[in-house]
Amino acid sequence: MKLTSKGRYAVMALVDLARFDNINPVSLRDISLRQGISLDYLEQIFSKLKKNEIVKSIRGTQGGYVLNKKPNDIKLTNIFHAVDEKVKTVQCKKESKKGCNGKATKCITHNLWDELETHINTFFENKSLKDLLNNNKETRI
Amino acid sequence: MKLTSKGRYAVMALVDLARFDNINPVSLRDISLRQGISLDYLEQIFSKLKKNEIVKSIRGTQGGYVLNKKPNDIKLTNIFHAVDEKVKTVQCKKESKKGCNGKATKCITHNLWDELETHINTFFENKSLKDLLNNNKETRI
DNA sequence: CTAAACTTGACTATTTTAGTCAGGTATATA
DNA sequence: TATATACCTGACTAAAATAGTCAAGTTTAG
Ligand code: FES
Ligand code: FES
Numbered sequence: 001m002k003l004t005s006k007g008r009y010a011v012m013a014l015v016d017l018a019r020f021d022n023i024n025p026v027s028l029r030d031i032s033l034r035q036g037i038s039l040d041y042l043e044q045i046f047s048k049l050k051k052n053e054i055v056k057s058i059r060g061t062q063g064g065y066v067l068n069k070k071p072n073d074i075k076l077t078n079i080f081h082a083v084d085e086k087v088k089t090v091q092c093k094k095e096s097k098k099g100c101n102g103k104a105t106k107c108i109t110h111n112l113w114d115e116l117e118t119h120i121n122t123f124f125e126n127k128s129l130k131d132l133l134n135n136n137k138e139t140r141i
Numbered sequence: 142m143k144l145t146s147k148g149r150y151a152v153m154a155l156v157d158l159a160r161f162d163n164i165n166p167v168s169l170r171d172i173s174l175r176q177g178i179s180l181d182y183l184e185q186i187f188s189k190l191k192k193n194e195i196v197k198s199i200r201g202t203q204g205g206y207v208l209n210k211k212p213n214d215i216k217l218t219n220i221f222h223a224v225d226e227k228v229k230t231v232q233c234k235k236e237s238k239k240g241c242n243g244k245a246t247k248c249i250t251h252n253l254w255d256e257l258e259t260h261i262n263t264f265f266e267n268k269s270l271k272d273l274l275n276n277n278k279e280t281r282i
Numbered sequence: 283c284t285a286a287a288c289t290t291g292a293c294t295a296t297t298t299t300a301g302t303c304a305g306g307t308a309t310a311t312a
Numbered sequence: 313t314a315t316a317t318a319c320c321t322g323a324c325t326a327a328a329a330t331a332g333t334c335a336a337g338t339t340t341a342g
Contacts, residue, residue, distance in 0.1 A: 001144050001261075002229040003254065005331060012250045027287060035249075036242035041332055047289070060340030061286045088143040101177035108176075109153045112273060113144065116264055120142075123260050132253060146300060168318060182301055188320070201309030202317045289338070297330075307320070312313100 007085030009037050010045050014079060015132050017055070018071050025064030045083055052082035071130035080124060087120050089113040148226030150178050151186050155220060156273050158196070159212050166205030186224055193223035212271035221265060228261050230254040 013031050020026050028046060032039040046065060049055045054074060055065045067074070080086065090113040091100035099107040153176050158167050169187060173180040187206060190196045195215060196206045208215070221227065231254040232241035240248040 001142065001148070001226060003142050003257075004329090005232075007142070008232060008250065008254070011253070012248060015249050025287095029287075036244070038332065040334075043289075044332090050288095057288060058340095059286095059288050059338080061284090062341060063287050063339085065288090085142060091146075091149060103177070107153060108156050109149065109273065112152070112268070113149070116144075116261075119264050120257075120261060123257060127253070132250065145298090166318095170318075179301065181303075184320070185301090191320095198319060199309095200307080200317095200319050201311095202315090203310060204308085204318050206319090284340105284342095286341085287339085290336085291334105292336105293334075294332085295330100296332095297328100299326100299328075301325085301327100303322105303324075305321085305323100308318090310315105310317085312315090 004085055005041075006045060006083050007080055009035075009041065010049065010079050010083045010085070011076065011132075013037065013042060013045065014049070014054070014067075014074070014129055017065060018067060018129050018133055021066050025058045025062070025066050027064040030064075048083050049079070052078070054078060054082055067129075071133060072128050074129040076124040076127045077121065079129075087117055087124075089117045089120075145226055146182075147186060147224050148221055150176075150182065151190065151220050151224045151226070152217065152273070154178065154183060154186065155190070155195070155208075155215070155270055158206060159208060159270050159274055162207050166199045166203070166207050168205040171205075189224050190220070193219070195219060195223055208270075212274060213269050215270040217265040217268045218262065220270075228258055228265075230258045230261075 012035050016031050016035055017026050028039055028042045031037065032042055046055060046057075050057055050065075053068050056068045057063070057065055090110060092098065092106065092110065094114075097104070097106075099105055099110065101107055154172050157172050157176055161167050169180055169183045172178065173183055187196060187198075191198055191206075194209050197209045198204070198206055231251060233239065233247065233251065235255075238245070238247075240246055240251065242248055
């Protein structure tokens, strides 16, 4: 049970972005350098963040990315969903009545994993980008 | 972020075991059949559960496994620890002062992942096998 | 015009997972 | 005591997921 780099990097990059975005668009190159994340990989991630309307892009020289919403309105849930980082603890399809073993009923631990999934998702729903900014927001470049 | 089969199977098998173990030792073959888990894989898992004193084994015909503690004293934490299913959300080594990017300080999201780790572990610490048995404990074979 | 920076899609090495396979050893029971 | 049952151990491996890389663009400020 571990978090993938994609989800971790997405959040890391967005926090970095949020710290500077009140001034100028932030280039991925800068984020890459500051956070030590591969530029090519960041591009994949931001492509998804853009599709999900979490960031906006500005092309050309001096371009970069800007947040598309207020930090307070960007929950971890949104970020994770955007980059396909999903919490999956049950093995079966939830909608189906069948169990994870192919049997006709849910397995004896189904409810447990379902509870766990809810437990984790609650955490993600209650955390926003703003919560991660605290008092280390930059006011100048 | 997903649970591996090893952890899932371990809990599933132990719940199955707990439901019958007040009568006779339970053979892995039976668990395998009832829960649809590969016998060879179960053997790997139970080897670890035994090393961690969660179950006891009885060899020979009519042999099998029995719980080594009361269901109430077997927390999910214990089970997961036994089979090396660990919750890993931070990327860095916790003890070290270095960050996950190799830099001298912790990354800007370190505290977040650490909180998440605690959040999940709390769930595991508060759930015991007994909680999973409810009222579907078997009284006869 | 040119360099900075976004855009897109295909490709791949590495690691992890989820097992399988092949040989054991111990013991209850007939 | 013979035998079948069931635990025990370690090595091996196919498949999937991960964490990227690579290549070839397009857009736009200066
Ligand atoms: S996890 Fe849903 S049936 Fe097993
Ligand atoms: S997760 Fe600990 S430093 Fe990044």
